[in-house]
Amino acid sequence: MTTYGYIRVSSKDQNEDRQRIALREAGVAEKHLYLDKQSGKDFERPQYKNLIHRLKKDDLLYIKSIDRLGRNYEEILEQWRLITKEKGADIAVLDMPVLDTRRGKDLMGTFLSDIVLQILSFVAESERDNIRQRQAEGIAAAKARGVRFGRPPPPLPDNFQQVYRAWRSKKLTLRQAAQLCEMPKDTFYAKAVRFEKQEAIQ
Secondary structure, X not given: OOXXXXXXXXXXXXXXXXXXXXXXXOOOOHHHEEEXXXXXXXXXXXXXXXXXXXXXXXXXXXXXXXXXXXXXXXXXXXXXXXXXXXXOOEEEEOOOOOOEOOOOOOHHHHHHHHHHHHHHHHHHXXXXXXXXXXXXXXXXXXXXXXXOOOXXXXXXXXXXXXXXXXXXXXXXXXXXXXXXOOOOHHXXXXXXXXXXXXXXXX
16 A cells, blocks of 8 residues: 655645645655646646556545645546545545545445535535635726726837827828837727727816
């Protein structure tokens, strides 16, 4: 039997030390730790795939929390079944000791473990949905207050107003005006419309 540990953080900026320390304290050797630093949204995680390939019957996999296994309720259950049923390995979730397949190998123990797993997977997905909803509401509220997101648009070229007025008075074609401002026609036209709106407000 080999004991493994799996760590996932959502981006390269996040620190995995908390998960790593917990898995080491559980007795996982450094050489048996697998780490992915990327979002779980597409589940293209090379180290996780390597780990699954290596897992054998009666091996043990430690994870810090249940949401390390997948991006949503269905995927967590799918990975749990893959590891425990198809691979025949055990899983222990450090944040939730009741989710330890080494305990209660009888029918009742397995039944209770499956119920707890489904509840926790649902809760984990619901919390992620709530976070996304709060983020969306926060962005909408900020936009309503006039907060602008993303990079500020580049400043207009020095000759823009002069070229714009010549274009509006039909002294220049749209193509000529765009060329004089060194921008594509669509960009010049969009900036001209925005400029007109600002002029109207003033």
